[in-house]
Amino acid sequence: GAGVSQSPRYKVAKRGQDVALRCDPISGHVSLFWYQQALGQGPEFLTYFQNEAQLDKSGLPSDRFFAERPEGSVSTLKIQRTQQEDSAVYLCASSFTPGTPAGEQYFGPGTRLTVT
Amino acid sequence: AQSVSQHNHHVILSEAASLELGCNYSYGGTVNLFWYVQYPGQHLQLLLKYFSGDPLVKGIKGFEAEFIKSKFSFNLRKPSVQWSDTAEYFCAVNEIQGYSTLTFGKGTMLLVSP
Numbered sequence: 001g002a003g004v005s006q007s008p009r010y011k012v013a014k015r016g017q018d019v020a021l022r023c024d025p026i027s028g029h030v031s032l033f034w035y036q037q038a039l040g041q042g043p044e045f046l047t048y049f050q051n052e053a054q055l056d057k058s059g060l061p062s063d064r065f066f067a068e069r070p071e072g073s074v075s076t077l078k079i080q081r082t083q084q085e086d087s088a089v090y091l092c093a094s095s096f097t098p099g100t101p102a103g104e105q106y107f108g109p110g111t112r113l114t115v116t
Numbered sequence: 117a118q119s120v121s122q123h124n125h126h127v128i129l130s131e132a133a134s135l136e137l138g139c140n141y142s143y144g145g146t147v148n149l150f151w152y153v154q155y156p157g158q159h160l161q162l163l164l165k166y167f168s169g170d171p172l173v174k175g176i177k178g179f180e181a182e183f184i185k186s187k188f189s190f191n192l193r194k195p196s197v198q199w200s201d202t203a204e205y206f207c208a209v210n211e212i213q214g215y216s217t218l219t220f221g222k223g224t225m226l227l228v229s230p
Binding site for chain 2: 003004031033035040041042043044045048050055056091093095104105107108109110
């Protein structure tokens with residue numbers, strides 16, 4: 001596709017439910033990032049993939065958060081036993097340049113997660 | 117750890133007014149600097165970036181930003197705003213080493229009245 005796509009765009013979950021958020025990066029992009037954006041805040045880093053390898057997961061807030069990118073393209077962010085504080089917009093970004101800081105990141109539209 | 121501070125959370129201007137949005141960062145090493153913009157209902161998109169060289173960088177839609185190393189600042193400017201500039205603006209940095217993970221400021225919501 002022409003850009004990064006994410007699905008679903010909106011997700012409402014009851015507290016305690018598991019959710020899975022999908023990211024389709026731009027074809028051929030090596031690097032993939034997940035960010036969390038709480039209301040009134042800027043995006044905050046969660047995790048980074050280079051191809052299928054998860055090289056950095058230091059931003060994941062708890063062990064309830066898990067991300068994977070098994071074939072080096074599509075990525076899924078899973079949140080187990082959702083809590084109200086998980087309510088946020090989850091952004092995915094991809095970049096062609098493998099791990100080079102100067103590589104421009106292209107962002108998807110985000111998934112707005114609301115935990116009730 | 118890096119941090120980015122944006123001075124204003126909300127800015128309201130009339131069309132044709134000049135704009136300056138402040139951004140300061142905290143980091144001991146060398147960084148790349150970015151401004152991203154998010155128009156209503158749209159994705160985050162890159163407005164401009166600074167890696168090295170001329171500290172005055174020009175971006176899309178008439179925006180420019182100046183990197184002042186001594187002040188750890190990267191302020192965004194536009195001489196004459198338009199109603200279509202209404203958006204949220206984010207300043208971001210990443211280290212020249214590492215995975216290019218971005219650290220964002222909290223954002224500034226700009227409202228331009230016609």
